[in-house]
Amino acid sequence: MADKKKDVKPEFATREDVERAIDSLSSADEVRLEKFARYKIQGLGRKALGRDYEDLFQEAIKSTLIGAGDREEGRHWRKTNVTFVQHLFGTMRSIASHWKEAVDDNEAQLDSDSIVETEDGDILSPVENAPSNAPDQERSVAAKEQLGAIFRLFQNDDDAALVIEGIREGWNGPEIMERLDLPKNRYEAALKRIRYHVK
Amino acid sequence: MPKKNKNDEELHLLMSFLAESVTQLSDDQVKEEYGAEPKPRTKEILKAALNDCAKQKLREARTEYESAAKGLSLRSYNLPQDKLERRALLSSILSRQSDLRSLAFTAQHRELKDLTDSDVESFLRQLAELGLLASFLE
Numbered sequence: 001m002a003d004k005k006k007d008v009k010p011e012f013a014t015r016e017d018v019e020r021a022i023d024s025l026s027s028a029d030e031v032r033l034e035k036f037a038r039y040k041i042q043g044l045g046r047k048a049l050g051r052d053y054e055d056l057f058q059e060a061i062k063s064t065l066i067g068a069g070d071r072e073e074g075r076h077w078r079k080t081n082v083t084f085v086q087h088l089f090g091t092m093r094s095i096a097s098h099w100k101e102a103v104d105d106n107e108a109q110l111d112s113d114s115i116v117e118t119e120d121g122d123i124l125s126p127v128e129n130a131p132s133n134a135p136d137q138e139r140s141v142a143a144k145e146q147l148g149a150i151f152r153l154f155q156n157d158d159d160a161a162l163v164i165e166g167i168r169e170g171w172n173g174p175e176i177m178e179r180l181d182l183p184k185n186r187y188e189a190a191l192k193r194i195r196y197h198v199k
Numbered sequence: 200m201p202k203k204n205k206n207d208e209e210l211h212l213l214m215s216f217l218a219e220s221v222t223q224l225s226d227d228q229v230k231e232e233y234g235a236e237p238k239p240r241t242k243e244i245l246k247a248a249l250n251d252c253a254k255q256k257l258r259e260a261r262t263e264y265e266s267a268a269k270g271l272s273l274r275s276y277n278l279p280q281d282k283l284e285r286r287a288l289l290s291s292i293l294s295r296q297s298d299l300r301s302l303a304f305t306a307q308h309r310e311l312k313d314l315t316d317s318d319v320e321s322f323l324r325q326l327a328e329l330g331l332l333a334s335f336l337e
Contacts, residue, residue, distance in 0.1 A: 015249075022245045028226040030241035031233045035221040043214025045207055054244050061248035062255075089222055100211070143206035150213070167216045168209050191220055192232060198217060 013077040013084075014068050018061070021084035029085050033057075036089060038199070040096040045143045047103040060091040153197045159190035276327035277336060282316045289319050292326065292335050299331075 013021070025033070037053035044051075064087070066074025075094070077087040154160040159182065166176035177187045224232070279285045290311055293299055314322070326332045 034239040039218035
Protein backbone atom coordinates (compact mmCIF):
# COMPACT_ATOMS: atom_id res chain seq x y z
CA MET A 1 0.00 0.00 0.00
CA ALA A 2 1.21 3.45 -0.89
CA ASP A 3 0.70 4.83 2.62
CA LYS A 4 3.01 2.26 4.14
CA LYS A 5 6.01 3.91 2.54
CA LYS A 6 5.09 7.27 4.02
CA ASP A 7 4.78 5.61 7.43
CA VAL A 8 8.37 4.37 7.50
CA LYS A 9 9.84 6.03 10.55
CA PRO A 10 12.82 8.30 9.94
CA GLU A 11 15.08 6.22 12.19
CA PHE A 12 14.75 3.30 9.76
CA ALA A 13 17.63 3.42 7.34
CA THR A 14 17.12 4.04 3.65
CA ARG A 15 18.80 2.32 0.72
CA GLU A 16 21.27 5.22 0.56
CA ASP A 17 22.12 4.72 4.25
CA VAL A 18 22.78 1.05 3.57
CA GLU A 19 25.00 1.87 0.61
CA ARG A 20 26.99 4.40 2.64
CA ALA A 21 27.31 1.93 5.52
CA ILE A 22 28.72 -0.74 3.22
CA ASP A 23 31.25 1.73 1.86
CA SER A 24 32.26 2.65 5.40
CA LEU A 25 32.94 -0.89 6.64
CA SER A 26 36.38 -1.20 8.15
CA SER A 27 38.62 -4.11 7.17
CA ALA A 28 38.09 -5.62 10.64
CA ASP A 29 34.30 -5.37 10.14
CA GLU A 30 34.65 -7.11 6.79
CA VAL A 31 36.53 -9.97 8.44
CA ARG A 32 34.08 -10.26 11.36
CA LEU A 33 31.07 -10.32 9.01
CA GLU A 34 32.62 -12.88 6.70
CA LYS A 35 33.70 -15.23 9.49
CA PHE A 36 30.33 -14.89 11.20
CA ALA A 37 28.44 -15.71 8.01
CA ARG A 38 30.69 -18.67 7.21
CA TYR A 39 30.27 -20.16 10.70
CA LYS A 40 26.48 -19.69 10.56
CA ILE A 41 26.33 -21.55 7.26
CA GLN A 42 28.63 -24.30 8.54
CA GLY A 43 26.37 -24.62 11.57
CA LEU A 44 23.42 -25.29 9.30
CA GLY A 45 25.25 -28.24 7.77
CA ARG A 46 22.98 -30.06 5.33
CA LYS A 47 20.14 -27.72 6.36
CA ALA A 48 21.87 -24.95 4.42
CA LEU A 49 20.52 -26.76 1.33
CA GLY A 50 23.52 -25.77 -0.72
CA ARG A 51 23.49 -22.13 0.27
CA ASP A 52 26.80 -20.49 1.13
CA TYR A 53 27.83 -17.44 3.15
CA GLU A 54 27.37 -15.18 0.13
CA ASP A 55 23.72 -16.25 -0.02
CA LEU A 56 23.40 -15.29 3.63
CA PHE A 57 24.84 -11.83 2.86
CA GLN A 58 22.52 -11.50 -0.13
CA GLU A 59 19.45 -12.40 1.90
CA ALA A 60 20.45 -10.03 4.71
CA ILE A 61 20.78 -7.11 2.30
CA LYS A 62 17.54 -7.99 0.54
CA SER A 63 15.68 -8.14 3.83
CA THR A 64 17.21 -4.84 4.95
CA LEU A 65 16.20 -3.11 1.74
CA ILE A 66 12.66 -4.40 2.04
CA GLY A 67 12.62 -3.08 5.60
CA ALA A 68 13.88 0.28 4.35
CA GLY A 69 10.76 0.76 2.28
CA ASP A 70 8.11 -0.89 4.39
CA ARG A 71 7.60 -0.73 8.14
CA GLU A 72 5.86 -4.09 8.29
CA GLU A 73 8.09 -6.19 6.05
CA GLY A 74 11.77 -7.13 6.02
CA ARG A 75 14.33 -6.25 8.65
CA HIS A 76 14.58 -2.67 9.83
CA TRP A 77 17.96 -1.19 10.49
CA ARG A 78 17.33 1.24 13.32
CA LYS A 79 20.43 3.21 12.59
CA THR A 80 20.13 5.41 15.68
CA ASN A 81 20.18 2.33 17.94
CA VAL A 82 22.57 -0.14 16.36
CA THR A 83 25.51 -0.03 14.00
CA PHE A 84 25.16 -1.49 10.53
CA VAL A 85 27.45 -4.35 11.49
CA GLN A 86 25.34 -5.20 14.55
CA HIS A 87 22.24 -5.01 12.37
CA LEU A 88 23.75 -7.43 9.85
CA PHE A 89 24.76 -9.86 12.61
CA GLY A 90 21.19 -9.83 13.91
CA THR A 91 19.68 -10.18 10.47
CA MET A 92 21.94 -13.09 9.54
CA ARG A 93 21.19 -14.82 12.88
CA SER A 94 17.50 -14.53 12.15
CA ILE A 95 17.76 -15.70 8.53
CA ALA A 96 19.96 -18.69 9.41
CA SER A 97 17.54 -19.61 12.16
CA HIS A 98 14.60 -19.45 9.72
CA TRP A 99 16.44 -21.61 7.20
CA LYS A 100 17.12 -24.20 9.90
CA GLU A 101 13.55 -24.14 11.20
CA ALA A 102 12.18 -24.52 7.68
CA VAL A 103 14.09 -27.79 7.24
CA ASP A 104 13.19 -28.97 10.77
CA ASP A 105 9.49 -28.28 10.11
CA ASN A 106 9.64 -29.98 6.75
CA GLU A 107 11.23 -33.09 8.24
CA ALA A 108 8.73 -33.12 11.09
CA GLN A 109 5.97 -32.95 8.50
CA LEU A 110 7.48 -35.77 6.46
CA ASP A 111 7.79 -37.95 9.56
CA SER A 112 4.26 -37.22 10.75
CA ASP A 113 2.93 -37.94 7.26
CA SER A 114 4.41 -41.41 7.46
CA ILE A 115 2.69 -42.22 10.77
CA VAL A 116 -0.15 -44.72 10.36
CA GLU A 117 -2.83 -45.92 12.74
CA THR A 118 -3.48 -49.70 12.90
CA GLU A 119 -6.91 -51.33 13.17
CA ASP A 120 -6.22 -51.73 16.89
CA GLY A 121 -5.63 -48.02 17.20
CA ASP A 122 -1.87 -48.31 17.63
CA ILE A 123 0.22 -45.52 16.16
CA LEU A 124 3.07 -46.76 13.96
CA SER A 125 5.82 -44.52 12.67
CA PRO A 126 7.96 -46.21 10.01
CA VAL A 127 10.73 -43.72 10.72
CA GLU A 128 10.84 -44.35 14.47
CA ASN A 129 10.31 -48.08 14.16
CA ALA A 130 12.82 -48.80 11.45
CA PRO A 131 15.28 -51.34 12.95
CA SER A 132 18.36 -49.36 12.11
CA ASN A 133 16.65 -45.97 12.25
CA ALA A 134 18.26 -45.57 8.84
CA PRO A 135 16.81 -42.20 7.77
CA ASP A 136 18.09 -40.52 10.94
CA GLN A 137 21.50 -42.09 10.42
CA GLU A 138 21.69 -40.85 6.86
CA ARG A 139 20.68 -37.36 7.88
CA SER A 140 23.33 -37.37 10.55
CA VAL A 141 26.34 -38.69 8.66
CA ALA A 142 27.69 -35.37 7.37
CA ALA A 143 27.39 -33.62 10.73
CA LYS A 144 28.85 -36.63 12.51
CA GLU A 145 31.82 -36.73 10.16
CA GLN A 146 32.39 -33.03 10.51
CA LEU A 147 32.25 -33.21 14.31
CA GLY A 148 34.57 -36.22 14.28
CA ALA A 149 37.08 -34.31 12.18
CA ILE A 150 36.95 -31.38 14.61
CA PHE A 151 37.44 -33.63 17.66
CA ARG A 152 40.45 -35.26 16.01
CA LEU A 153 42.01 -31.86 15.43
CA PHE A 154 42.12 -31.28 19.18
CA GLN A 155 42.79 -34.75 20.52
CA ASN A 156 46.15 -33.54 21.85
CA ASP A 157 44.91 -30.16 23.02
CA ASP A 158 43.18 -30.67 26.38
CA ASP A 159 41.96 -27.10 26.85
CA ALA A 160 40.46 -26.87 23.36
CA ALA A 161 38.85 -30.29 23.77
CA LEU A 162 37.35 -29.14 27.08
CA VAL A 163 36.01 -25.93 25.55
CA ILE A 164 34.41 -27.93 22.74
CA GLU A 165 32.84 -30.27 25.31
CA GLY A 166 31.42 -27.24 27.12
CA ILE A 167 30.00 -25.82 23.91
CA ARG A 168 28.39 -29.19 23.12
CA GLU A 169 26.75 -29.02 26.53
CA GLY A 170 25.21 -25.72 25.50
CA TRP A 171 27.17 -23.66 28.02
CA ASN A 172 28.23 -20.08 27.41
CA GLY A 173 31.77 -18.73 27.87
CA PRO A 174 31.58 -17.86 31.58
CA GLU A 175 29.88 -21.21 32.30
CA ILE A 176 32.61 -23.11 30.47
CA MET A 177 35.31 -21.35 32.45
CA GLU A 178 33.53 -21.83 35.77
CA ARG A 179 32.35 -25.42 35.36
CA LEU A 180 35.57 -26.66 33.81
CA ASP A 181 37.74 -24.58 36.10
CA LEU A 182 39.46 -23.01 33.13
CA PRO A 183 41.18 -19.64 33.68
CA LYS A 184 40.11 -16.90 31.27
CA ASN A 185 43.47 -16.67 29.50
CA ARG A 186 43.53 -20.41 28.81
CA TYR A 187 39.87 -20.38 27.72
CA GLU A 188 40.50 -17.51 25.29
CA ALA A 189 43.67 -19.06 23.95
CA ALA A 190 41.86 -22.37 23.40
CA LEU A 191 38.97 -20.66 21.64
CA LYS A 192 41.45 -18.84 19.43
CA ARG A 193 43.06 -22.16 18.47
CA ILE A 194 39.63 -23.61 17.69
CA ARG A 195 38.82 -20.65 15.46
CA TYR A 196 42.21 -21.00 13.77
CA HIS A 197 41.65 -24.64 12.88
CA VAL A 198 37.88 -24.61 12.27
CA LYS A 199 37.20 -22.29 9.38
CA MET B 200 7.44 -34.93 16.36
CA PRO B 201 10.79 -36.57 15.51
CA LYS B 202 13.61 -36.01 17.94
CA LYS B 203 16.17 -33.48 16.77
CA ASN B 204 19.27 -35.03 15.35
CA LYS B 205 22.01 -34.90 17.98
CA ASN B 206 24.92 -34.44 15.59
CA ASP B 207 23.14 -31.71 13.64
CA GLU B 208 22.36 -29.89 16.86
CA GLU B 209 25.89 -30.21 18.23
CA LEU B 210 27.40 -28.95 15.01
CA HIS B 211 24.95 -26.06 15.08
CA LEU B 212 25.86 -25.25 18.70
CA LEU B 213 29.57 -25.32 18.01
CA MET B 214 29.47 -23.19 14.86
CA SER B 215 27.04 -20.69 16.38
CA PHE B 216 29.36 -20.36 19.36
CA LEU B 217 32.31 -19.65 17.07
CA ALA B 218 30.23 -17.20 15.04
CA GLU B 219 29.27 -15.28 18.18
CA SER B 220 32.86 -15.33 19.43
CA VAL B 221 33.95 -13.56 16.24
CA THR B 222 31.54 -10.69 16.92
CA GLN B 223 33.35 -10.07 20.22
CA LEU B 224 36.83 -9.76 18.75
CA SER B 225 38.52 -6.36 18.95
CA ASP B 226 40.07 -4.85 15.84
CA ASP B 227 43.51 -5.79 17.14
CA GLN B 228 42.47 -9.40 17.73
CA VAL B 229 40.99 -9.58 14.23
CA LYS B 230 44.24 -8.30 12.80
CA GLU B 231 46.28 -10.73 14.87
CA GLU B 232 44.13 -13.78 14.04
CA TYR B 233 43.24 -13.10 10.43
CA GLY B 234 45.78 -10.54 9.27
CA ALA B 235 47.69 -13.08 7.21
CA GLU B 236 44.60 -14.29 5.33
CA PRO B 237 43.54 -12.92 1.94
CA LYS B 238 41.40 -9.79 2.16
CA PRO B 239 37.73 -10.70 2.53
CA ARG B 240 35.28 -9.85 -0.25
CA THR B 241 32.58 -8.69 2.15
CA LYS B 242 32.11 -5.19 0.73
CA GLU B 243 32.12 -6.48 -2.82
CA ILE B 244 29.51 -9.15 -2.06
CA LEU B 245 27.28 -6.78 -0.10
CA LYS B 246 27.39 -4.16 -2.86
CA ALA B 247 26.63 -6.77 -5.49
CA ALA B 248 23.67 -7.87 -3.37
CA LEU B 249 22.51 -4.27 -3.16
CA ASN B 250 22.66 -3.91 -6.94
CA ASP B 251 20.98 -7.27 -7.49
CA CYS B 252 18.09 -6.15 -5.30
CA ALA B 253 17.72 -2.94 -7.32
CA LYS B 254 17.74 -4.92 -10.58
CA GLN B 255 15.26 -7.38 -9.13
CA LYS B 256 12.92 -4.49 -8.27
CA LEU B 257 13.21 -3.19 -11.82
CA ARG B 258 12.51 -6.67 -13.20
CA GLU B 259 9.44 -6.97 -11.00
CA ALA B 260 8.19 -3.53 -12.02
CA ARG B 261 8.71 -4.40 -15.69
CA THR B 262 6.92 -7.72 -15.33
CA GLU B 263 4.05 -5.99 -13.55
CA TYR B 264 3.86 -3.35 -16.28
CA GLU B 265 3.99 -5.92 -19.06
CA SER B 266 1.32 -7.97 -17.37
CA ALA B 267 -0.92 -4.91 -17.00
CA ALA B 268 -0.28 -3.87 -20.61
CA LYS B 269 -1.04 -7.39 -21.81
CA GLY B 270 -4.24 -7.43 -19.80
CA LEU B 271 -5.20 -4.11 -21.35
CA SER B 272 -4.62 -5.32 -24.89
CA LEU B 273 -6.50 -8.58 -24.32
CA ARG B 274 -9.52 -7.04 -22.71
CA SER B 275 -12.50 -6.31 -24.90
CA TYR B 276 -13.75 -2.73 -24.72
CA ASN B 277 -16.28 -2.78 -27.50
CA LEU B 278 -14.20 -0.38 -29.59
CA PRO B 279 -15.15 0.27 -33.20
CA GLN B 280 -13.70 -2.39 -35.50
CA ASP B 281 -12.69 0.04 -38.21
CA LYS B 282 -9.54 2.05 -37.65
CA LEU B 283 -11.05 5.16 -39.21
CA GLU B 284 -14.01 4.89 -36.86
CA ARG B 285 -11.65 4.52 -33.90
CA ARG B 286 -9.77 7.63 -34.98
CA ALA B 287 -13.04 9.50 -35.37
CA LEU B 288 -14.10 8.38 -31.90
CA LEU B 289 -10.88 9.62 -30.36
CA SER B 290 -11.17 12.87 -32.25
CA SER B 291 -14.70 13.30 -30.97
CA ILE B 292 -13.64 12.60 -27.39
CA LEU B 293 -10.75 15.03 -27.54
CA SER B 294 -12.85 17.77 -29.04
CA ARG B 295 -15.41 17.43 -26.26
CA GLN B 296 -12.87 16.86 -23.48
CA SER B 297 -10.15 19.35 -24.29
CA ASP B 298 -8.44 18.76 -20.93
CA LEU B 299 -7.69 15.19 -22.04
CA ARG B 300 -5.83 16.46 -25.08
CA SER B 301 -3.15 18.16 -23.00
CA LEU B 302 -2.91 15.13 -20.73
CA ALA B 303 -2.77 12.68 -23.57
CA PHE B 304 -0.35 14.13 -26.03
CA THR B 305 3.25 15.01 -25.61
CA ALA B 306 4.53 18.07 -27.43
CA GLN B 307 5.40 16.19 -30.61
CA HIS B 308 2.00 14.47 -30.78
CA ARG B 309 -0.35 17.38 -30.33
CA GLU B 310 -2.04 16.54 -33.58
CA LEU B 311 -4.23 13.47 -33.83
CA LYS B 312 -3.06 12.86 -37.38
CA ASP B 313 0.46 12.27 -36.05
CA LEU B 314 -0.69 9.24 -34.06
CA THR B 315 -0.43 5.78 -35.53
CA ASP B 316 -3.49 3.53 -35.65
CA SER B 317 -1.94 1.49 -32.87
CA ASP B 318 -1.48 4.62 -30.71
CA VAL B 319 -5.13 5.52 -31.26
CA GLU B 320 -6.32 2.09 -30.22
CA SER B 321 -4.02 2.01 -27.21
CA PHE B 322 -5.22 5.42 -26.06
CA LEU B 323 -8.89 4.40 -26.43
CA ARG B 324 -8.21 1.26 -24.39
CA GLN B 325 -6.62 3.32 -21.65
CA LEU B 326 -9.60 5.67 -21.61
CA ALA B 327 -11.91 2.65 -21.42
CA GLU B 328 -9.89 1.21 -18.54
CA LEU B 329 -10.28 4.53 -16.74
CA GLY B 330 -14.03 4.40 -17.32
CA LEU B 331 -13.99 7.50 -19.53
CA LEU B 332 -15.12 5.84 -22.72
CA ALA B 333 -18.50 4.37 -21.83
CA SER B 334 -20.49 7.60 -22.22
CA PHE B 335 -19.03 8.15 -25.70
CA LEU B 336 -19.83 4.65 -26.84
CA GLU B 337 -23.45 4.75 -25.70
